[in-house]
Amino acid sequence: MKWLNLIQNGLFPPTCILCDNVSHCEKDICQPCLNQLIENTNYCYQCGTPFKQPTPQNTVCTACLKNPPAYNRTIAPFAHQGIMRHLVTRLKFNDNYKNARLLGMLLAEKIQAETQLPQCIIPVPLHKNRYQERGFNQSIEIARTLSKKLNIPLELNACVRHRDTPHQVGLSKQERLVNVKDAFSLQKPLPFSHVVLLDDVMTAGATLHEIASVLKKNGVEKVDVWVCARAY
Numbered sequence: 001m002k003w004l005n006l007i008q009n010g011l012f013p014p015t016c017i018l019c020d021n022v023s024h025c026e027k028d029i030c031q032p033c034l035n036q037l038i039e040n041t042n043y044c045y046q047c048g049t050p051f052k053q054p055t056p057q058n059t060v061c062t063a064c065l066k067n068p069p070a071y072n073r074t075i076a077p078f079a080h081q082g083i084m085r086h087l088v089t090r091l092k093f094n095d096n097y098k099n100a101r102l103l104g105m106l107l108a109e110k111i112q113a114e115t116q117l118p119q120c121i122i123p124v125p126l127h128k129n130r131y132q133e134r135g136f137n138q139s140i141e142i143a144r145t146l147s148k149k150l151n152i153p154l155e156l157n158a159c160v161r162h163r164d165t166p167h168q169v170g171l172s173k174q175e176r177l178v179n180v181k182d183a184f185s186l187q188k189p190l191p192f193s194h195v196v197l198l199d200d201v202m203t204a205g206a207t208l209h210e211i212a213s214v215l216k217k218n219g220v221e222k223v224d225v226w227v228c229a230r231a232y
């Protein structure tokens with residue numbers, strides 16, 4: 001169906017969701033806006049924290065060496081600043097499906113070349129009260145595009161957040177770890193050895209660590225983390 005996309009893009013080229021100009025890159029963002037995204041290129045293999053000095057690929061930071069998180073690897077291609085921050089915030093509060101699709105496409109492009117792709121994508125679940133209040137889980141919506149683009153199944157029913165935890169904003173890393181402790185559980189066995197957790201933004205990684213611990217206790221061997229943006 002590639003030709004159909006070509007015709008459609010030729011007749012009705014997508015417009016940039018940020019500036020309304022015509023986009024020539026087959027995404028809902030134009031090249032000048034795309035160029036303003038700040039890439040996160042030099043970061044810890046395990047937790048995604050940026051290094052201050054240029055560091056060889058696949059290096060793990062000292063914090064992870066001392067106290068390794070339960071997840072094995074993080075892919076976090078953009079800094080949570082400027083345009084990326086704007087896209088993520090708008091997505092979360094306006095249930096903006098176009099933003100979710102764009103974020104999914106940007107992330108998929110960065111992951112495409114990976115050789116060891118996981119067997120399923122698990123978007124970070126919201127507690128049902130939070131989901132009802134918001135009507136939308138931004139991680140699920142981003143994951144839908146990734147699942148299609150990378151041809152990896154989505155797993156939406158295995159992991160639940162059974163405890164409604166207060167917002168993490170303003171908490172220290174330690175407080176965040178306590179806040180999400182025992183908040184997640186598995187509803188059914190997962191027949192996979194390698195899975196990925198997907199979220200929009202990663203800050204201290206406490207939630208991701210907690211879910212990864214649950215998965216590993218239940219037999220998953222390798223848990224990766226994919227996030228659009230890394231806050232630090």
Ligand SMILES: [Zn+2]
Nearest residue numbers: 016019030033
């Ligand atoms: Zn633009």
Ligand SMILES: [Zn+2]
Nearest residue numbers: 044047061064
């Ligand atoms: Zn690290």
